Amino acid sequence: MKMTSYADILDTLTMQPEKLNAYYNDFVPEEAWRVLLSLYREDVRDFIFSHSFILLKPETISRRLSGRVISYLAQRGFAPIAITCVEVTRNIAHHIWRFQWNAATTDRVELTNLVNAQSPSVLIMLRDCESTTAPASVKLWRLKGSAHAERRQNDQLRSELGMHNRMLGFVHTPDEPADFVRELSILFNSSALRALLRMCQLADQSFDCLVEKCLQAVVEIESRYTAHSVNPDEVIQRLSLSKEKNALSPILQSYSGGVPMSLECVFYHFRKYGLKRNSWDVLTIAAELIEHDKTGVSALLDTRAVDETFDLWDFKK
Numbered sequence: 001m002k003m004t005s006y007a008d009i010l011d012t013l014t015m016q017p018e019k020l021n022a023y024y025n026d027f028v029p030e031e032a033w034r035v036l037l038s039l040y041r042e043d044v045r046d047f048i049f050s051h052s053f054i055l056l057k058p059e060t061i062s063r064r065l066s067g068r069v070i071s072y073l074a075q076r077g078f079a080p081i082a083i084t085c086v087e088v089t090r091n092i093a094h095h096i097w098r099f100q101w102n103a104a105t106t107d108r109v110e111l112t113n114l115v116n117a118q119s120p121s122v123l124i125m126l127r128d129c130e131s132t133t134a135p136a137s138v139k140l141w142r143l144k145g146s147a148h149a150e151r152r153q154n155d156q157l158r159s160e161l162g163m164h165n166r167m168l169g170f171v172h173t174p175d176e177p178a179d180f181v182r183e184l185s186i187l188f189n190s191s192a193l194r195a196l197l198r199m200c201q202l203a204d205q206s207f208d209c210l211v212e213k214c215l216q217a218v219v220e221i222e223s224r225y226t227a228h229s230v231n232p233d234e235v236i237q238r239l240s241l242s243k244e245k246n247a248l249s250p251i252l253q254s255y256s257g258g259v260p261m262s263l264e265c266v267f268y269h270f271r272k273y274g275l276k277r278n279s280w281d282v283l284t285i286a287a288e289l290i291e292h293d294k295t296g297v298s299a300l301l302d303t304r305a306v307d308e309t310f311d312l313w314d315f316k317k
Contacts, residue, residue, distance in 0.1 A: 006033035006181060009045065013178035015312040019301055022099055023178055032185030035193050039201070048177045051200070052137040053125050053184075054144075055086070055172040056218070058118040062228040062280060065161050066122060066218035069171060070211060072157055076143060077130035080214035081203035082196055085120040085221065086187050095186045096172075099301035107263035107290040111167060115283055119225045121172075122218060123187065125200050129207060134313040137180045140173040142306050164232055167287040176309070228280040232288045235281050239273075247273040254289055261289040 006029045014020055023029065040047045054073065056066050070080060090113045094101070101109055128136035145156025147166040152159050161170045174180040184193055203210060229235070236255055239248055251269050254261045266286045267277045275282050 006030050010178060012045070013048070013181070014176045015309050016176070016301070016305075019099075019176070019178060022301060023182065026182070028095065029178075029182040029185045031190055032181050032188070032193055035190050035197065036181065036184075039194070039197050048180060049135040050128050051081075051126060052128075052135075052140045052174055052180055053123055054140065055088070056122040056124070057088075057168075057170055057172060058115055058121060058225075059168045059230045060161070060170045061119050061122065061222050061225050063161075063170075063230045064222055064227055065170060066222055067215050068161065069157065070124070070214050070218065072160060073126065073140075073143070074207075074211045077128060078126040078136070078140070079129050079203075079207050079210045080124045081127050081210060082125040082199035083214055083217050084123050084196060084199075086123050088116040088121050090116075092186055096183055100299040103293055103297040103299040105291050105294055108167060108292045111263060111283065111286055111290060114278055115168065115287075118278065118280070118283070122221055124214060125196065127200075127203075134310055135177050137174045137176055138306075138310055138313050141175045142310050144171060144173050146306070162231070165287050166292050167290075168230060168284070175306075226280075228284075230280060230284050232284050235284050239281065244273055251285060251289070255285065260291045263290050266290070 007024055010024055011020060014023070036044050036047065054069065056069060060066055060069065073080075088096075093113060093116055094109075097104075126136065126140070128139065132139060143157055145152040145158040145163075147158070147163075147169050149163070152163075154160075158170060163170060174183050188196060205213070232255070236252065239245060240252055242248075245252070248269060251261070251266065253259070263286055266282065266289055270277070270279070270282045270285075277283075
């Protein structure tokens, strides 16, 4: 099979026709593809199908949940083979969610960027060590669980982490091999990606050793940043007991009544209370109150069909 470019094999990296059309003329993945091809050559497709990554977002770091993520994945056969910190800047976020954020409100986009600025995210490269009929990325996508509570099962990762709303999702993973390559190209330049993949190639310790090493690394990373529950119920309860709670009366009423509030209004009331917009308390409550989606607008690439996509991969193999 000819494999001179990402576009040459794109139709083998996704089961979603809309994604095939969206990514075919996208130059972004080509840089990562070139690095992958130079390191893995004829085994590049095997690497792409047996590996993926998980991104531990700032709310995971703040809530001290990284160890639970690693243990959850290890119990399901995923070995952490490399770890690094990445800054998910505004432009990086816009590239990653380019085909979903057309349906997002500007409040949701702005708030996501503020959350991502709280700390670096932690990227963990993973090797699927169990025999499987679906790519590692698709399996991870399914294990992660939907951002929508009504579409998520109790044993999926986001449920086990106590996800409260669509925006503070704790983790991100590529959906399919096509996204795995594309997002590596967004997150890393050629030299940084090459260094990360060299770490993957050198990860020859036992499964248990790899897990323990990764657990130690995330504990050290988390210790650099202030802990916060990122639990809206806990935050509201604490704020409602404060002496200055009257300044937050509109916030408390909106939260208890389930009435949306614009991000600008959330910031205004918290500023009167004395909290800056980048406070975890502000970000946590804002994620509950803002409107997340534009009315009547669908994402260019809808990620709801994980089970259907998994079955298609299973059948293909």
